[in-house]
Each structure stands twice: as structure tokens, then as C-alpha cells.
Amino acid sequence: KNQVEQSPQSLIILEGKNCTLQCNYTVSPFSNLRWYKQDTGRGPVSLTIMTFSENTKSNGRYTATLDADTKQSSLHITASQLSDSASYICVVTFKAAGNKLTFGGGTRVLVKP
Amino acid sequence: DAGVIQSPRHEVTEMGQEVTLRCKPISGHNSLFWYRQTMMRGLELLIYFNNNVPIDDSGMPEDRFSAKMPNASFSTLKIQPSEPRDSAVYFCASSYLAGGNEQYFGPGTRLTVT
Numbered sequence: 001k002n003q004v005e006q007s008p009q010s011l012i013i014l015e016g017k018n019c020t021l022q023c024n025y026t027v028s029p030f031s032n033l034r035w036y037k038q039d040t041g042r043g044p045v046s047l048t049i050m051t052f053s054e055n056t057k058s059n060g061r062y063t064a065t066l067d068a069d070t071k072q073s074s075l076h077i078t079a080s081q082l083s084d085s086a087s088y089i090c091v092v093t094f095k096a097a098g099n100k101l102t103f104g105g106g107t108r109v110l111v112k113p
Numbered sequence: 114d115a116g117v118i119q120s121p122r123h124e125v126t127e128m129g130q131e132v133t134l135r136c137k138p139i140s141g142h143n144s145l146f147w148y149r150q151t152m153m154r155g156l157e158l159l160i161y162f163n164n165n166v167p168i169d170d171s172g173m174p175e176d177r178f179s180a181k182m183p184n185a186s187f188s189t190l191k192i193q194p195s196e197p198r199d200s201a202v203y204f205c206a207s208s209y210l211a212g213g214n215e216q217y218f219g220p221g222t223r224l225t226v227t
Contacts, residue, residue, distance in 0.1 A: 043117075043204050043218030044156075089156065100169065101216070103156040 004104035023090030031093040117219035138207030
């Protein structure tokens with residue numbers, strides 16, 4: 001069964017600090033892996049998208065990495081800001097699942113001043 | 114572009130009542146997705162359409178749920194009769210193609226069934 005697991009479930013960091021979120025997936029091959037940011041009360045917004053052959057992708061202070069051998073991805077947030085407080089969701093598109101999206105449970109990040 | 118538009122933003126209804134959620138996708142997009150999000154289960158795909166045709170409704174929880182897309186600019190998700198366990202946030206998303214392309218989410222409809 002295709003699964004996407006994220007860790008930690010939640011974390012608190014101080015403004016200005018860096019943090020890294022983890023995403024592990026089972027079953028391959030996949031079409032792509034995305035990281036979404038979801039602010040409270042709003043829909044998810046895409047941060048990065050990577051195909052199987054890519055191992056890093058940046059979007060401002062957000063950098064996603066992908067290791068297809070270990071089936072792991074990470075999202076690194078540099079110099080966190082209060083506006084980074086949100087849930088971050090790892091989403092994998094598995095070819096075997098008809099290219100439907102499979103969502104991780106998300107990591108809730110709280111940035112404190 | 115206004116993005117994906119959903120209405121209502123909040124809905125409170127009593128158990129047994131019919132609920133209709135509405136979605137207007139981004140103009141030009143030909144795929145539309147309905148998702149449900151709860152604390153316990155996260156985001157779940159309910160159904161998606163390509164070119165107004167339902168492609169996969171395996172995520173629809175039961176016969177009480179139905180979705181239609183009468184044209185390229187409008188879709189509805191209906192729950193009849195509603196139950197308290199249907200309480201969740203329902204998102205609509207659209208994209209150019211199913212699966213591989215970027216999906217743009219609407220703001221969601223928060224449904225509370227009492």
C-alpha cells in the first residue's frame with residue numbers, strides 16, 4: 001500500500017532559526033513529490049515539486065531534498081519567520097495509484113518570537 | 114485570476130439535512146478534485162473529474178455522498194442525509210491534468226453537522 005509518513009507531527013522553533021521536516025514514503029515508482037504549506041483556515045499551497053530525477057528544489061527560504069534510494073524527502077526552512085507558522089504536507093503521486101495524490105499527515109510548525 | 118472559489122465558507126446544519134457544497138475551478142483548468150480534511154484522517158481525495166467526467170469516485174465514503182460537474186466552471190458535492198461524522202473541511206482543487214500537474218486548492222468549506 002502506498003503510504004506517506006511525516007515527522008515530527010509538530011514542532012516549535014524560535015524566529016530566525018532553521019528547521020527540517022521529514023517525509024518517508026513506501027512503494028515506488030512515483031511521478032513526483034510535492035511539499036505544500038497550509039495556513040490555518042486556508043487551502044494548501046504548493047511550495048515545491050520534484051520528479052524522480054531531481055534531488056533538490058528551492059523556493060525562497062524553503063529547500064526540499066529527495067533521496068529516491070532511501071525513499072525520503074526533507075523540507076528545510078531557513079531563517080524562520082512568524083509567517084512560517086503553518087502545517088506542511090508532503091504529497092506523493094504514485095504511478096501505481098493512477099497518479100492520484102497520496103498525502104502525508106503533515107507537520108505543524110509554530111514559530112515563536 | 115480569483116483562484117478556486119468555494120461556497121459557502123462555513124455551513125452548520127442538523128443531522129439528516131441535505132448539504133450542498135459548491136466549487137468554481139480556475140478558468141481553463143480541466144481537472145477538478147474534491148477533498149475532505151479532518152484532524153484524524155488528514156486530507157482524503159473523495160472524487161475527481163477530467164473534462165467534467167467523473168474519473169475516480171472510490172474515495173466517496175458512501176452513497177450519501179454525490180458529486181456533479183455539469184459544466185467546466187461549476188461542481189457540487191452533496192451530502193444527503195448528513196451525519197455528525199461528516200463534519201470536516203471540504204476542499205475543492207483544480208488543475209490542467211489529473212495527477213501530474215499542479216493542483217490549486219480553494220479556501221475550503223467548514224461543515225459542522227450537529
